Amino acid sequence: MDGRLVLTDPNGQEIWARGELGAGPAYGAMLDTGNFVLTTTSISSATQWQSFDEPTDTILPGQVLNRRTRLVSSFSDTNVSSGRFELLLQDDGNMVFYTVEANASYWSTATGGSGYQVMFNQSGFIFVQAKNGTLLYLISSSNEANSTTSQLYQRAILEYDGVFRHYVYPKKSSSGRPMEWFTLYDIPDNICLSQPQQGIGGIACGLNSLCSMGTDRRPRCECPLGYILNDPNDKLGNCKAIFPVQDCKDESQDVEAFTIHEMPNTNWFGGDYASYLDGTEDSCKQNCLSDCYCALAVYYPGFCWKKRYPLLNGRVDPTDSTKAFLKIRKDNSTVGPRTTTTTTTPQSQDGEKRKNQSSLIISLSVLVGSSIFILMLLAFLYVFKFKGKKTKKISPHQVVPGVNIRCFSYNELEEATNGFEEVLGTGAFSTVYKAVLNDENGKIVAVKKLHKTVTEGEEGFQAEVNSISRTNHKNLIQLLGFCNEGQHRLLVYEHMKNGSLADLLFKDSRLSWSKRVQVAIDTAKGLCYLHEECRAQIIHCDIKPQNVLLDESLTANIADFGIAKLLGKDQTRTTTKVRGTRGYVAPEWFRNTAITIKVDVYSFGILLLELICCRKSYKQDVANENEMILAEWACDCYRRNELHLLAGDDEEAIEDIMRFEKLLMVAIWCIQENPALRPSMKNVMLMLEGSVEVSIPPDPFSFFYSV
Incomplete structure (x- = not known):
């Protein structure tokens, strides 16, 4: 009667109401948009309330x-x-x-x-x-x-x-x-990989719980071995141990009563109280077993982190190379519903012992026999693969199906490079040589020779070549061909007349301000293509001035894209050597977290700072030690509104100081410690072009988390 929408409990008590008293009679209507509205019957038909507002x-x-x-x-x-x-x-x-x-x-x-x-x-x-x-x-x-x-x-x-x-x-x-309803977008794509702030637990799942993605692309929370849910009705809630945890107050500390349960591709983030380098899996296990405070250890080749209760932000990720060592009691009676407990007499114990001994003898026999069989099989495969391979011929003009690139023979490229004589550039995983193809045009190309430590099998290399060769963008260097012969892995690219951005950026004859801005936009466009427009998403993993090449008109071309996929996991870890210098490597590389396209955004942010300031990301010979790390110095200058210090004697940049500041703000957004705060490369590109407004960035180093 009062023109309100009212919800009451079974006793008639009002628990919720919407609409205005004294506004006259009202009617409700469900609109075609799905919006439910309360409207007065007056001439103006004013809306009193609508569900879209709540x-x-x-x-x-x-x-x-x-x-x-x-x-x-x-x-x-x-x-x-x-x-x-x-x-x-x-x-x-x-x-x-x-x-x-x-x-x-x-x-x-x-x-x-x-x-x-x-x-x-x-x-x-x-x-x-x-x-x-x-x-x-x-x-x-x-x-x-x-x-x-x-x-x-x-x-x-x-x-x-x-x-x-x-x-x-x-x-x-x-x-x-x-x-039926079907999903267009999931945000975030994998909530299990979302990174919390330091010391914060329970993002996707509760404490002591593990998050994993199901085949239906939905996260699932499960308790690890020896743990159960605190509340069975809360599937995302906390887990608790169903065995007495180790007591540090006990002098004996009950060390012998515990064992390690190995969990591959598993990690927990936060809660670590100690870590050490250069360890092995066994030393990581033993270190946790002998430490009464340690509930779990996380191992990544060469690194070991020890964690105490509660365990924070656990996840299972098939692409993660980490392994978790969960400490649980040996006594089966405390392990929970996954095991069965039986009571034994002394006689049954003797019988069980003899049974175990017999089982051990049988197991050893099977193991020895299996080992001999495996060794014979490996020997056969070696003879088949390597001995037979010597007679295998590769057509020098073989074309990969579906793509317009050539398959060169090793001898052909050795001749084209004059015995790999003229070096254009070197890197951690390859060397680039100048070459002249033996064709009617005598085309000059660049031949990248991958080091033997990063070569993989023929199928993996071929699949990677197919992926890279199908990219087509004016700001990506074009792959012309490859060689996959024996142990030789080479890639043939178009030759860039003006070399790399590093050659023109840090020397006296530096690029003009307007040209540097265009190089930044070109590079952003190329990365945007790799991240969002390729059939298969490509993460570059190595954006830096040396990998941005300039053609005769000084148009930027990204080189080496996708090559990181050719590297084994142990080679990828070598990037941690630059830790502490804030070079081009995103912080998550050091924290044993999943690598996403946001690592490229971070690297581009550092590159953008170098472009606008015309100096390297790390420089020792500076008057003030606060200027050694460009990212930190640039953020300090931005906070103090001292942009002229970054522009230096670049008169063209000083005259265009408003644009200089905008590009600086974009760079600061890109180098945020938290990957979730970094914009996509599409948004970066739009901000650089002026199509999207650049908002005030936060301090990139205020957010810090650790594994």
């Missing part, structure tokens, strides 16, 4: 999220009460995902200072925009959704597992399209 966990096309508006996930897939995750457009305009309990963010649009609204428009695009309508960050979109908006229902939900999913559903049945 979203729960879902937004729909046509809906807007203003600042301070939030989505709250449900508790589970069957319990719709408030859960542990929230999506919030903060007062500063930054849209963040965070956990309610830990109050820790795990994903962000990095639009602080300029974000005004989150829009879900009728074309199926979800994005953060500035007050003037400028698009700042594209959260989700689909060409399919955009072209068939009239044929698809759409919704986006912050689900109980903390993932924001954009769904579509066909309005009419059509061939090849099932009549």
Whole structure:
């Protein structure tokens, strides 16, 4: 009667109401957009209340999220009460995902200072925009959704597992399209890999729990061996040990009662209280076993981290080379439901002992026999693979199916390089030589010869060549051919007349300011193509001035893209040698975390600083030691508004100081310690071109986490 929408409990007690008292009778209507509105019956038909203003966990096309508006996930897939995750457009305009309990963010649009609204428009695009309508960050979109908006229902939900999913559903049945909701976007793509702040636990799963991605691309939380859920109804909650943990107050410390349970491809982030280098797996295990404070040790070849209770942010990732050593009690009666406990008599113990001895003899016999068989098999394979390979011939003009590149013989390239005489450049994994092809044009090319330590099998190399050769962009150096003969792995690229950016950037005859800006834009375009436009996403892993080559018109071409995929895991780890210099390597390389396209964004940020300041990322011969590391010095100058120190005597840059500052801000966004805060290369490209506003960046070194 009072024109309000009221919710009551079974006793008739009002527990929720919306609408204004005294505004006259009102009616409710569910609009075609999915918005439920309360409207007065007056001539103006003013809207008293609408559901779009108070979203729960879902937004729909046509809906807007203003600042301070939030989505709250449900508790589970069957319990719709408030859960542990929230999506919030903060007062500063930054849209963040965070956990309610830990109050820790795990994903962000990095639009602080300029974000005004989150829009879900009728074309199926979800994005953060500035007050003037400028698009700042594209959260989700689909060409399919955009072209068939009239044929698809759409919704986006912050689900109980903390993932924001954009769904579509066909309005009419059509061939090849099932009549069901299907996902366009998952954000983040893998919440198990989300990095928390130091000492914060429980991002994707609870304490002592392990997060893994299922075949349905949904995260699952499980308790490790010897642990169970605190609350069986909370599948994302904390786990607890079902055995007495080691007591450091006990003089004996009960060391012999514990053993190690190995967990490959498993890691926990945070909670480590000690670490050491140059250790082995066995030493890492024993170190944890003998330490009463150690609940688990994480091993990565050459590194060992010891962690105490509670175990934070556990994850299982098949691509992770780490191995976890979980300390549990030997007594089966304390291991829990995964094992069975039996009571034995002295007689049964003797019988069991004899049975174990017999089993041991049988096992040893089988092991010896198997070892002999394996050795014979390996010998056969060696003779077949290497002896037979000597007679194998490779056509010097063989073409890889589906791509327009040549397969050269080793002798052909040896002749073209005049015995690998003229070196154009060297790197940790290869040497580049100048060559002249023996064809009608006498084309000059660059031949990259990979060192033997990084060569792999023929199939792996061939697959990598196919991947690289299918890239086609004006800012990527073109792959012309390859050699995969015996132990020789070589790649043939087009020759860049003006050499590398390093040759022209740090010398007296440096590039002009306008040309440096264009090189930055060109490089960003090339990286954007590798990250977002290739059929298979390529992470460069080695962006630096030496790998940006300039043609005769000084157009930038990225070189060596994809080559990191040719390296074994042990070679990739050599990048940790630059630790502490803040070179081009992203911090996550040192923290044993998953490597994503954001490592390229970090490296590009350092490169951009070098471009605008015309100096190397690390320089020892400086008057002030605070200027040694360019990234730190540049951030200090930005905070103090002393941009002239960075520009130096570059009069052209000083005259264009507004653009200089904008490029500096873009670089600072790129080198954020937290990968989630770094923009995508597409946004970087748009900011450099001036299509997207650059918001004020935070201090890149204020966020720090460790494994």
